[in-house]
Amino acid sequence: MTTPSKTKKNDVFDDSVYETMLDDAFDKLPLKHTENSRFEIPNVKGHLEGNKTIISNFLQIAKTFERDPQQLLKYILRELATPGFLNPNGSVVLGSKVSASRINEKIKQYFELFVKCPECGKPDTELKKERGVYVMSCKACGAQHTVKYH
Ligand SMILES: [Zn+2]
Numbered sequence: 549m550t551t552p553s554k555t556k557k558n559d560v561f562d563d564s565v566y567e568t569m570l571d572d573a574f575d576k577l578p579l580k581h582t583e584n585s586r587f588e589i590p591n592v593k594g595h596l597e598g599n600k601t602i603i604s605n606f607l608q609i610a611k612t613f614e615r616d617p618q619q620l621l622k623y624i625l626r627e628l629a630t631p632g633f634l635n636p637n638g639s640v641v642l643g644s645k646v647s648a649s650r651i652n653e654k655i656k657q658y659f660e661l662f663v664k665c666p667e668c669g670k671p672d673t674e675l676k677k678e679r680g681v682y683v684m685s686c687k688a689c690g691a692q693h694t695v696k697y698h
Pocket residue numbers: 665666667668669670686687688689690691
């Protein structure tokens with residue numbers, strides 16, 4: 549009759565929570581991308597599998613950013629200091645347990661660094677590698693910036 553006591557697990561993946569989030573996401577989906585609505589950085593969806601972390605919507609995140617998934621992955625892996633790889637089905641497998649909030653934080657950092665134009669703040673940018681340096685050019689305002697990341 550006793551319900552198992554709920555352990556505090558707001559910092560780990562929780563399937564039920566993720567399912568709820570999925571439902572919410574679908575409810576809100578009818579693309580309300582109006583011109584002046586702020587660009588939204590997608591939250592990672594995923595779960596733990598033993599000692600691994602699966603990010604199921606990784607390709608979608610890269611697509612939203614219009615960035616090379618491999619480059620995004622490289623950044624995330626390096627920042628999280630964990631091994632990992634991209635599955636052909638579009639999910640990413642991290643070789644350790646990483647909380648959703650930490651991954652989201654890194655995704656946000658990547659966005660600030662590699663996607664958002666520092667000049668006008670819009671995400672409509674292109675990223676090119678020139679002589680080993682990432683150069684971001686903004687399609688909205690035309691600004692060009694070197695991304696400082698080593
Ligand atoms: Zn710009």
